[in-house]
Amino acid sequence: MNTEVPPMGQENAAAGSTPEKVKETISSSKAKGTPKLGEDLKEPELSKAELKKRSKAEKAARRAKEKQEKATIGQPDVPNHTQQDQTIAPEPNMRNPASGAPGTKQQKRRRSSTANPQRQIPIRTLEPPAPTVTPAPKKDNKNVALFSHLYGHSRRSTMAGAGKDIHPAVAVLGLKMSHYIICGSNARCVAMLLAFIRVIESYSTPPGNSLPRHLTTHLSSQIEYLVSCRPLSVSMGNAIRWLKVKISEVDPDKPEENAKQDLCEGIDGFIQERITVAGQAIATSATERIQDGDVILTFAKSSTIHQTLEKALHHGKRFKVIVADSRPLFEGKALARQLANLGIQVQYCLLHAISHVIKEATKVLLGAHAMTSNGRLYSRCGTALVAMTAKEAHLPVIICCESVKFSDRVALDSIVLNEVAPPDELLDSDEAGSPLSQWKDTPNLQLLNLMYDLTPADYINMVITEYGSLPPSSVPVVHSLSMNT
Amino acid sequence: MPSAALVTPSLETFLESIEAVKASDADDVDYSIQHLVSLLKRRQIRNSRSCAIATAHLLSLVVSKHQVTDIARLIKRVQEVGQKLTDAQPKELAVGNIVRRVLGVIRDEAEEDREGEESIHDEAEGESPLSPKEVEVSSIEQQARSAPSLTSRPLQHGAISSEDLSTSNERLPNTKDDTSSQNRALNLSPPLFAAGTSQPLLKSMFSLLSHPVSSSSTPTVTPGTQTPEDPPSHSIHALVGGSAARDLRAEVVEAIEEIIEELNTADDQIAGYALDHVHSNEIILTYTASVTVQKFLLKAAAKRKFTVIHAESYPNEHESVHATVTGSLKGNSSGTGPDRFHRSLTTAGITVILIPDSAVFALMSRVNKVILGTHAVLANGSLVAAAGSRSIAKAASMHKTPVVVLSAVYKLSPIYPFSNDALIEYGDTSKMFSNEDADLIEKVEVDNPLYDYVPSELIDLYITNL
Structure with a gap:
């Protein structure tokens, strides 16, 4: 929704001079006390019904505004425009304030093209329901009720509307994340920290503020932006928590340049210690688990697994890899390609063939997005099916996971903790004639695109971390250990 | 001729x-x-x-x-x-x-x-x-x-x-x-x-x-x-x-x-039992675009409101699943003659949630019943069903969710599955790749089984047409 703000603003500015426009913004003008206030005296005759309608619209707008403000904290220029927009929002918006803005925009266009001010009011009563009502209830329907708590605001897919204090590096990173160009827990975490280094480098404390206090809020607005592109991963959350502690520990009397340099070095050290070296340690340790002649089954793509298999190959182990994969991201194809290019024998299959390929496999190596404190694995959707099938076939299931991905949250099923990706990603882009392309017009049909699922702890035999190989029940211990150092 | x-x-x-x-x-x-x-x-x-x-x-x-x-x-x-x-x-x-x-x-x-x-x-x-x-x-x-x-x-x-x-x-x-x-x-x-x-x-x-x-x-x-x-x-x-x-x-x-x-x-006879098994506000998971299952659910939809989660059965049947859920099924592939089925569940007022196959386990904790179609039922009660059915049935049994199999009597076969592999048919693998994956196809082994062997322990109930 934010993306539409600039054009709306322009329209407002252009239309603001005409009398009919002014009349429409009366209610908002009253509230805000803009200079246009005096002009509404020219046309004081308003019927009771109209007044009622207007106050209704005002109410709707207020609600929408509140909702929007929540979504756009840190972008002070946004709420202003939306408020003006929403003030003239017609009553159907009451039902769904969140989706009001696009409809309002359409009406505004139509209305500003009508010259006669006398016509304005009837048009408003007759016309608006047509464009707004139809999209509004449908949009509601498309959210799967079970996961209603996971639907945030829709994902940002363009840079437009980003606050002025968003650092360009962060802005670009956000887009890369939302388009899965940077994907995977580790990659996103490292990319975010590198972007923060650039933020800190180009940061200067405004006069009257101390660095520990102001930098934290400055970073928060960057983080807000990243969240609006795609929800943070657990590793990112851990890194941010660590960074904020680090910033708050900065001595306020320290010269700014030194403090910034210390912070940047600290971040570099964090990446090095918690991700790079940790990954290598895990790869070394996991390599020992691979024997000659093994058939390793893995699912989707994990950078740690890739590293492990590459290392095992360099150690001269001879093994075969089965890469299972799933819609819609097909991350496994990238892993299969990389491994095949290294010269490893690779078999590729989709999730439907899992009970066939499991017969051949001897070990299951899985990457992780996170490990919850009750020892469950939170990873790419479909991992649980692979682990379950492996457990049924009595194969060892080994998780490779850096301790930075450990979370202090607990979850019992995949519904409590998850990420719902835009359902349109499930459509085949190359199939224009596919029946699904019209899915939004089909009533009662919903598409659900879950990103993660939760694998029960009893499917997992071993978690390999940089602290060693552990059972899943040791996750909370290691987590508190790693967060306190 | x-x-x-x-x-x-x-x-x-x-x-x-x-x-x-x-x-x-x-x-x-x-x-x-x-x-x-x-x-x-x-x-x-x-x-x-x-x-x-x-x-x-x-x-x-x-x-x-x-x-x-x-x-x-x-x-x-x-x-x-x-x-x-x-x-x-x-x-x-x-x-x-x-x-x-x-x-x-x-x-x-x-x-x-x-x-x-x-x-x-x-x-x-x-x-x-x-x-x-x-x-x-x-x-x-x-x-x-x-x-x-x-x-x-x-x-x-x-x-x-x-x-x-x-x-x-x-x-x-x-x-x-x-x-x-x-x-x-x-x-x-x-x-x-x-x-x-x-x-x-x-x-x-x-x-x-x-x-x-x-x-x-x-x-x-x-x-x-x-x-x-x-x-x-x-x-x-x-x-x-x-x-x-x-x-x-x-x-x-x-x-x-x-x-x-x-x-x-x-199929209509099987559908006659629908009201005994589908209750209001249930969440039912199904797989593949089986006409038998669709008729069964439609019959229940006439009296009850429930939710259907439809796993899309990629890559072998996702097109017909998509056509089924959107109600644009042509009818020439899976139905024949008078059996062709025109109405979709969504038009009957049933909420249908289409999910990729990978999300089955994630949703299973909320599913009340799994209803599957099958290709054949063997002498020991196990199924030869669409590939992926086994992991769905297993996930259901892990969550203690009942698995119901709809199978007409003509699918019951006296063959005993001494060798499961002999019953499995393998299909076209080109569906699994797009044009950009041309280099990948040459380097990797690919399998696309059409059927799964589902052992009878994973199935709670068979509904037949008698």
């Missing part, structure tokens, strides 16, 4: 050609057999239902065009045709099932012809081709009895020994015990069967009871007194007197017509 050249060959064109041959006087049976063999080999007729219908129609033609009146030779002829068909597509188990049923029908008629009034009980059991269940049972028994002659049965999984069959016979009542009364359909004991028979079967139950009465002149008067005009019924006297073999062929053709009728109505 003349029209088949211009359009894409399918079940429809095959049935048309059969009709043409039937109408003509020419003896073109061999052509039709070859036609079906090639259609099966080219996979232009697939799905259990299509194969079963095509087989039944062909056998009906074979029997009606059979010139010789000798029963033994008729049986031999049907066996030969059956062998050709099963050899053409050994993984379509429904073909073999239908051949077996037709053989059973012929033997029943023959035995009845021979024994005449001697054994009333056998007659009652063997003479009612109208009751599909009876046919199934008696055909199995027949095969068990004539096992030696069947050692050359056209089944790649070895000959059907009588142990296999008795296993299957024993197993079915067991499943009934630990499930609900739903499985009464599989029960073999006649009293229970009669007690459990539901409305649509009343007619055949009447004939089942009334026939021995009319032929053995027991004093009891039954309401469904048979008349010669009544097609499902036939009088033993008519068979005995006059040209018995000629009449026998007509009887067999009639019995095959009954089988075809049963194939066409099976």
Whole structure:
């Protein structure tokens, strides 16, 4: 929704001079006390019904505004425009304030093209329901009720509307994340920290503020932006928590340049210690688990697994890899390609063939997005099916996971903790004639695109971390250990 | 057969050609057999239902065009045709099932012809081709009895020994015990069967009871007194007197017509049980675009509001699943003729959530029931179903969610799965890749199995059409 703000603003500015426009913004003008206030005296005759309608619209707008403000904290220029927009929002918006803005925009266009001010009011009563009502209830329907708590605001897919204090590096990173160009827990975490280094480098404390206090809020607005592109991963959350502690520990009397340099070095050290070296340690340790002649089954793509298999190959182990994969991201194809290019024998299959390929496999190596404190694995959707099938076939299931991905949250099923990706990603882009392309017009049909699922702890035999190989029940211990150092 | 050249060959064109041959006087049976063999080999007729219908129609033609009146030779002829068909597509188990049923029908008629009034009980059991269940049972028994002659049965999984069959016979009542009364359909004991028979079967139950009465002149008067005009019924006297073999062929053709009728109505009969199993506000997970399952759910949707989670069955059936959920199913791929199903669940007011297959486990904790279609049901109760069904059934059993399998009787096969792999068919792998993956295809091994073997432990309930 934010993306539409600039054009709306322009329209407002252009239309603001005409009398009919002014009349429409009366209610908002009253509230805000803009200079246009005096002009509404020219046309004081308003019927009771109209007044009622207007106050209704005002109410709707207020609600929408509140909702929007929540979504756009840190972008002070946004709420202003939306408020003006929403003030003239017609009553159907009451039902769904969140989706009001696009409809309002359409009406505004139509209305500003009508010259006669006398016509304005009837048009408003007759016309608006047509464009707004139809999209509004449908949009509601498309959210799967079970996961209603996971639907945030829709994902940002363009840079437009980003606050002025968003650092360009962060802005670009956000887009890369939302388009899965940077994907995977580790990659996103490292990319975010590198972007923060650039933020800190180009940061200067405004006069009257101390660095520990102001930098934290400055970073928060960057983080807000990243969240609006795609929800943070657990590793990112851990890194941010660590960074904020680090910033708050900065001595306020320290010269700014030194403090910034210390912070940047600290971040570099964090990446090095918690991700790079940790990954290598895990790869070394996991390599020992691979024997000659093994058939390793893995699912989707994990950078740690890739590293492990590459290392095992360099150690001269001879093994075969089965890469299972799933819609819609097909991350496994990238892993299969990389491994095949290294010269490893690779078999590729989709999730439907899992009970066939499991017969051949001897070990299951899985990457992780996170490990919850009750020892469950939170990873790419479909991992649980692979682990379950492996457990049924009595194969060892080994998780490779850096301790930075450990979370202090607990979850019992995949519904409590998850990420719902835009359902349109499930459509085949190359199939224009596919029946699904019209899915939004089909009533009662919903598409659900879950990103993660939760694998029960009893499917997992071993978690390999940089602290060693552990059972899943040791996750909370290691987590508190790693967060306190 | 003349029209088949211009359009894409399918079940429809095959049935048309059969009709043409039937109408003509020419003896073109061999052509039709070859036609079906090639259609099966080219996979232009697939799905259990299509194969079963095509087989039944062909056998009906074979029997009606059979010139010789000798029963033994008729049986031999049907066996030969059956062998050709099963050899053409050994993984379509429904073909073999239908051949077996037709053989059973012929033997029943023959035995009845021979024994005449001697054994009333056998007659009652063997003479009612109208009751599909009876046919199934008696055909199995027949095969068990004539096992030696069947050692050359056209089944790649070895000959059907009588142990296999008795296993299957024993197993079915067991499943009934630990499930609900739903499985009464599989029960073999006649009293229970009669007690459990539901409305649509009343007619055949009447004939089942009334026939021995009319032929053995027991004093009891039954309401469904048979008349010669009544097609499902036939009088033993008519068979005995006059040209018995000629009449026998007509009887067999009639019995095959009954089988075809049963194939066409099976889904609706299964759907009749929908309200017993689907309740308000349930969340039901299903997989693949099975017409049987869709009809079942639609029937329930008429009375109840529930939610359906549909896993899209990528990459083999996702297109038809997408078409099913959006209600734009053409009907030529999975349904045939009158069975084509037009309404979608969404238009019936049911919320349908389409998910990728990977999300099955994540959602299973909220699912109340898993309803699956199947390709075949084997002698030990395990399934040959669409690939991916096994992990879904396993995920369901891990969450203690009941798994219900909808399977018409023609999908029940007496084959015992000694080797699971032999039953699995592998499909086209090109669906799994897009054009950008050209380099990948050369480097990696790829498998695309079409079917999964689902062990019977993972299944809680079978619903059949009886």
